[in-house]
Each structure stands twice: as C-alpha cells, then as structure tokens.
Amino acid sequence: MITAFRIGDALRCVLINAPGGPNLAAPTELVVRCRPLRNSTFWRQSLVRNQNRVTVGDWNGIDLSSLASARTRNGIRAWEVDRLHLKDAKDTDQALDLLELLVAAAGAHGAEKVFLRLPCGSQMVDPARRAGFFPYFEEIHLVGQVAQESPSDAISGDSGKYAVEDRAESDSYGLFQLYCAATPQPVRDGVGLTFDQWSDAQEQPRSHRYESVLNFNGKIVGWRMREPFGQAAAGQVIAHPHHPDVMPRLIEMSRETPNWLIPSYQENAVDLLTRQGFQEAGRYTMLIKTVTVPVVNRELSYVEA
Secondary structure (H helix, E strand, O other), X not given: OEEEOOHHHHHHHHHHOOOOOOOOOOOHHHHHHOOOOOHHHHHHHHXXXXXXXXXXXXXXXXXXXXXXXXXXXXXXXXXXXXXXXEOOOOOHHHHHHHHHHHHHHHHHOOXXXXXXXXXOOOOOHHHHHHOOOEEEEEEEEEEOOOOOOOOOOEEEEOOEEEEEEEOOHHHHHHHHHHHHHHOOHHHHHHHOOOHHHHHHHOOOOOOOOEEXXXXXXXXXXXXXEEEEEOOEEEXXXXXXXXXXXXXXXXHXXXXXXXXXXXXXXXXXXXXXXXXXXXXXXXXEEEEEEEOOOOOOOOOOOOOOO
C-alpha cells in the first residue's frame, strides 16, 4: 500500500540507503550532471525542509519497492516531481498510483501546478498523462566546449545600445513581461498566466546563480542565467521577439556555459548553439498538472521526507 512518508520512514531509508534503482524523473540537476542524485543529500534536504517536500512510497516488508517525491519550486503554488523510483520500471500502474497520491499530497500543501520532466519516449509519460499531467513543451539538452575569451557586455541595437545589468529584485515584473512576449500562449497556459503563477513556477535558485538582463530604452528585452551544479553549469536565455539581434548576443555573452536546457519553441537559440558546435545530449518532455482543488486528507500526516 502506498502511503505518505513519516520521519521513521525517512530514517529507515537513510539506514538502508534507499531508494535504489534509477530515478525516472529528470530534474535539472540530474540532466546537467548526468549522474544519479545521492540519496544522502535527498534525505538530508527532506528532513530539513519539511514544508517544502512531500514523499510517498510503498514498503514491501523492510524493502522500499517504490517512491515518488516532489518539492516546491519558487513558491508554494508550484511543485516539481524530482524523484520517481520503481522496482519494476514497466509497472505503469504503480507509477500512476504514486503520482496520484503525490499530487494529492502537494495539493494539500497548496499546490496549484505540479511539474514533471521526463526523457522523451519514457514509459512514464503514459502513466503521467493518465494521472492528469499534460505535455506542454519539450526541452533540448545541448552540451559543448567552454570558450576561453570573455565577451563584451555592450551591444548595438537598431537605435542605440542595449545596457547589460545584473538582475535586480525590481526587474521581476519586467521579466514577466518578457516571458509573456517570448512564450507561446499554450505554454503560458501550463506554466502560469499571472505574475504570481509565473513567479512561483520558476525553479528554486541555487547558490551562485548568476542572472543578467538586457535593457533597451528602459524595457527588459533579454535575460540570461548561468547556474552551477557541482562541477557543471547550465544556462538559459529569453529574448524579446521584436528584437532579433538580442538572442545572438545573449548566446555570445554566455560562451562560458557548457550545458543548456532550451525549450523547443526557442528554435533560434537551438540553431545558434548548434552552429557553435553544441550537440544534443538529450531531449525531455515537460509535463504539468493543474491541481484545480487542493486535496485535504486528515489521514495523511506528512513529515515531507
């Protein structure tokens, strides 16, 4: 029987180094580092951040036969499934049950959206869709060599210069406007239509994340981000569609970034990186489930481990 985890379950997993087997979900850090996430780190984070994680699993005696876990993204309304372990990867019914209970647990904590990234072609796509997740877009993982020289931080526009600045807290609404301009409507339907929904849906920033924005006449028309994951680092960019010269410059400014996760609708970025010698290392489907009514179940008492 699949149940919510309590502190005792979490501690038992620490002792037996569970869960075993591959993680069928694909959080950013797993994609970029190309290696399994350590169980010790997972459980340490789980026990410390009780209100920001929910975990469900199925015990077979002293063995953990399956587990699914989700954590908050940038805000309580958006969660992400970052762990999905099955004893039998072909047991799609077990995956369906795990995801349904996991969504219920996240909903009880205020989730309105639950994100799940899966490798394209994964057997988990079908049970995820049966659990109410919908595939909104694909992401392409590109890898390449790091350039040695440092690019300039100023570029010429059609009628002046784009100013490059470190992102400030006051830039948030300008970045939301850029997101609205550069993101297809069907994708925004899934990720978020309002500022609060979009803000909550951003991935939690890691230590030493670096972000900069490009301003043109007081308006943000470009954004780039570089985020470390151990010895690796990943980048993302957004360019305003009315400023076609911004995307090439964002890519040029980010030549020190060896990994990229690019949404498939950013064809220009994929093309520019490919021309610079980056190669596709993987392709992923981003599925999102809208939790219409938060589920409250007094029988589920979570430690969120």
